Amino acid sequence: xxxxxxxxxxxxxxxxxxxxxxxxxxxxxxxxxxxxxxxxxxxxxxxxxxxxxxxxxxxxxxxxxxxxxxxxxxxxxxxxxxxxxxxxxxxxxxxxxxxxxxxxxxxxxxxxxxxxxxxxxxxxxxxxxxxxxxxxxxxxxxxxxxxxxxxxxxxxxxxxxxxxxxxxxxxxxxxxxxxxxxxxxxxxxxxxxxxxxxxxxxxxxxxxxxxxxxxxxxxxxxxxxxxxxxxxxxxxxxxxxxxxxxxxxxxxxxxxxxxxxxxxxxxxxxxxxxxxxxxxxxxxxxxxxxxxxxxxxxxxxxxxxxxxxxxxxxxxxxxxxxxxxxxxxxxxxxxxxxxxxxxxxxxxxxxxxxxxxxxxxxxxxxxxxxxxxxxxxxxxxxxxxxxxxxxxxxxx
Numbered sequence: 001x002x003x004x005x006x007x008x009x010x011x012x013x014x015x016x017x018x019x020x021x022x023x024x025x026x027x028x029x030x031x032x033x034x035x036x037x038x039x040x041x042x043x044x045x046x047x048x049x050x051x052x053x054x055x056x057x058x059x060x061x062x063x064x065x066x067x068x069x070x071x072x073x074x075x076x077x078x079x080x081x082x083x084x085x086x087x088x089x090x091x092x093x094x095x096x097x098x099x100x101x102x103x104x105x106x107x108x109x110x111x112x113x114x115x116x117x118x119x120x121x122x123x124x125x126x127x128x129x130x131x132x133x134x135x136x137x138x139x140x141x142x143x144x145x146x147x148x149x150x151x152x153x154x155x156x157x158x159x160x161x162x163x164x165x166x167x168x169x170x171x172x173x174x175x176x177x178x179x180x181x182x183x184x185x186x187x188x189x190x191x192x193x194x195x196x197x198x199x200x201x202x203x204x205x206x207x208x209x210x211x212x213x214x215x216x217x218x219x220x221x222x223x224x225x226x227x228x229x230x231x232x233x234x235x236x237x238x239x240x241x242x243x244x245x246x247x248x249x250x251x252x253x254x255x256x257x258x259x260x261x262x263x264x265x266x267x268x269x270x271x272x273x274x275x276x277x278x279x280x281x282x283x284x285x286x287x288x289x290x291x292x293x294x295x296x297x298x299x300x301x302x303x304x305x306x307x308x309x310x311x312x313x314x315x316x317x318x319x320x321x322x323x324x325x326x327x328x329x330x331x332x333x334x335x336x337x338x339x340x341x342x343x344x345x346x347x348x349x350x351x352x353x354x355x356x357x358x359x360x361x362x363x364x365x366x367x368x369x370x371x372x373x374x375x376x377x378x379x380x381x382x383x384x385x386x387x388x389x390x391x392x393x394x395x396x
Contacts, residue, residue, distance in 0.1 A: 068137065081152050090116075100115055103133070130146040160177060161177065162176060172204060184219075190214050208235060215233060237311040256305050258289055258319050259289065275303060338354060
C-alpha cells in the first residue's frame with residue numbers, strides 16, 4: 001500500500017500545477033504554490049488509497065475472512081463399569097462447516113467424525129485411555145484437551161447358572177457356571193466348600209448316593225462376590241413315600257399310593273399278599289403310582305399290598321407292605337317291604353310301616369308338595385302328621 005501511495009504521489013507531482021512555458025513566478029508566490037501543490041497531492045493520494053482499500057475489502061468496512069475454530073466446551077473424563085459404553089463430547093465455534101476427528105491415545109478412530117463419540121463396550125484394557133478431538137475448518141484446526149476413560153470392574157455377573165441333574169449310579173457328572181468379570185470360583189456341597197473345586201466347572205467321575213445333594217458356586221473378583229443358584233444332584237432313585245396301612249368298612253374301596261424321586265420316568269407294579277401268606281401276586285393293570293382296590297368285604301381284611309418302582313437306569317426298588325383292615329362298619333340298610341301309599345281325611349293319623357335289613361334306626365320323612373321334607377323318630381313307632389293333601393311319606 002505504501003508503494004501505491006508513492007506512485008500516486010509521483011504521478012500527481014509530475015502532472016499537476018506544472019507552470020506554463022514562459023511564465024515567470026515570483027519567489028514568494030512560487031513558495032506558496034509549491035506548498036499548496038504538495039498538500040493537494042497528499043490529499044488526493046490518501047483519498048485514492050482509501051478507495052482502493054475499501055474496494056479490496058468488499059466495501060462497508062466489513063471482512064469476509066474465515067474464523068478458525070474455537071473450543072467452547074472441552075471433553076470431560078468418564079468413568080464406567082467394564083462392559084458399559086462411555087460417551088465424550090465437544091462444543092466449538094468458528095466458520096462453518098466444522099469437521100471433527102476423535103483420537104484414542106493419539107490414534108485416529110475410524111468413523112468418529114462428529115461432535116460426540118461413544119465407545120464400544122469397555123474392557124479392563126480400556127482403563128486410563130485418553131481421548132482427544134481435532135476440530136477443523138477452512139481457516140485452521142484446534143486440538144482439544146485430553147479426557148481420560150476409567151474402566152472399573154463391577155461385581156461378577158453369572159450368565160449361566162449350574163443345572164440340576166439326575167444320574168444313574170456310577171455315572172459321571174459335570175456341573176458348570178459362566179460369569180463375567182470373574183477372578184476366582186469356589187464350589188460348595190450342601191453349604192460347605194469343596195476342597196480343590198476352584199474352577200468354573202466341577203466334575204464327579206463316578207457318582208454314588210453320597211454325591212446326591214445341593215451344589216452352589218461362589219464367583220469372586222476385586223469388587224466382591226456373588227453366589228449361584230443351587231443345583232440339585234440326584235443319584236439313582238429313592239422311594240420318598242411308602243404305601244400306608246388303611247382301615248375301611250365293608251362295601252368300601254381303599255387307595256394306596258407311593259412316591260419316588262430320581263431317574264424318572266418310573267414304571268410301577270402293585271402286588272397283593274393273602275392273609276397269612278408271604279408271597280405277593282402281581283395285580284393285573286395295577287401299574288401306576290396309586291392303586292384302588294375293588295369293593296371289599298370282611299374276608300379281605302388282612303390283605304397286604306406293596307409296589308415295585310423301576311427307573312430309567314433299570315434299578316428296581318420295592319416298597320414296604322401296607323395292610324388292609326375291613327370292618328363291619330355302618331352297612332347301609334336294605335328295604336325289603338316299602339311303605340304303602342294311603343289316602344286319609346284331614347286331621348286323621350295315618351300309619352305307615354316298612355321292613356328293612358340293617359341297623360334298626362328309622363327316620364320317617366314326609367315329602368311336602370312345597371318341596372319341604374320333615375321327619376322324626378318315635379322309638380320304633382313312627383308317626384307323621386299330614387299337613388296338606390298330596391304329601392308323600394318314605395323312610396331312610
